[in-house]
Amino acid sequence: MIRGLYSAASGLITSEAKQNVIMNNIANANTSGYKSENISIKSFDQVMISNRDKMQGNRNVINNIGYLSNGSEIDERNTNFSQGLVKETGIKTDFAIEGEGFFVVQRNEVGGTKNYYTRDGHFNIDGNGYLVTVNGDRVLGYNNNGQLEPVYVGSGNISCSKEGVISVDGARRSQIAVADFTKKDNKYDNLNKVSDNLYEGENPILATNYSVKQSSLEAANVDIIKEMSDMMAVMRNFESDTKVLKALDETLGKAVNEIGTVR
Known part of the structure; x- marks a missing residue:
């Protein structure tokens, strides 16, 4: 669950960075010779989730369940040098x-x-x-x-x-x-x-x-329609990560304050 908090938080950070790049492109749409930018996102190193529930003979052995991503991060910032009008x-x-x-x-x-x-x-x-x-x-x-x-x-x-x-x-x-x-x-x-x-x-x-x-x-090579579409997608991702973070926080609160309480 704690890992989920970090994953959601990293998503918020990358979404904010991408939003800043999009806003900068829109702000410079009328700047002569301006070249639009974008950032590429990559995932943190994945970790293998495993347990020892698998039996071989009379002993437990490692059972690999699958990979889990630790979140996302900014890979690189790229500039589009295509010709403007x-x-x-x-x-x-x-x-x-x-x-x-x-x-x-x-x-x-x-x-x-x-x-x-x-x-x-x-x-x-x-x-x-x-x-x-x-x-x-x-x-x-x-x-x-x-x-x-x-x-x-x-x-x-x-x-x-x-x-x-x-x-x-x-x-x-x-x-x-x-x-x-x-x-x-x-x-x-x-x-x-x-x-x-x-x-x-x-x-x-x-x-x-x-x-x-x-x-x-x-003229700047900024595609306003594309930038606005990307902005809406980033805002939706940001909102989704915020809801996940809030849900995980509430779950942790219940785990700390309610589970195991003598009634």
Whole structure:
């Protein structure tokens, strides 16, 4: 019975974690370049239930009854990197990646700068004429000498080719850096989601299977109908585990307070 309490409690914990992921997906349904997440659940190690009621000759031997699960736990958190719908915005500083890869942005941190990666191409021009994200991180690109540096566009008329080449008033200035990472079983091993719709990763490589579309943004790949359906299922599971936990608690209360009481 005590084991049943732990099993029900672990179900509540995993349901709460899954609910948080679903709510985060719904909250970011309108965030450009956002990639939906999900968590996979696995059971704790199972234990073999046995007794010694089985007789062989004149002695008792082990009789295996079957396996009993000790509950569930979170296995891993996965990100769905499928392409989102690309929508035109008419804004010159909006960019979308069609295909694989990520924009590279540079953030000022204590002790220096650090590069991050994002699919959100909703950029602006800061007071110094550099292309930046909504959080002020500078977008990186390759200058005419092939060096990686922040993209400077000044105040001229910006145009961008499908290869990501930025021109200002017809003169080439930079090529937007688009990085990618190696995959295993169609998953990124060295890429982790952090805050502000950014990712951090190790050993980036040059993306090849992509095109950049100016005056467009990639929408989030969140399926609202699926998320709402999953939310209802999680709420039902949570409610069921709560009822089981309450029933076990009441049974234990009776066992402690009533069984064996002198009447």
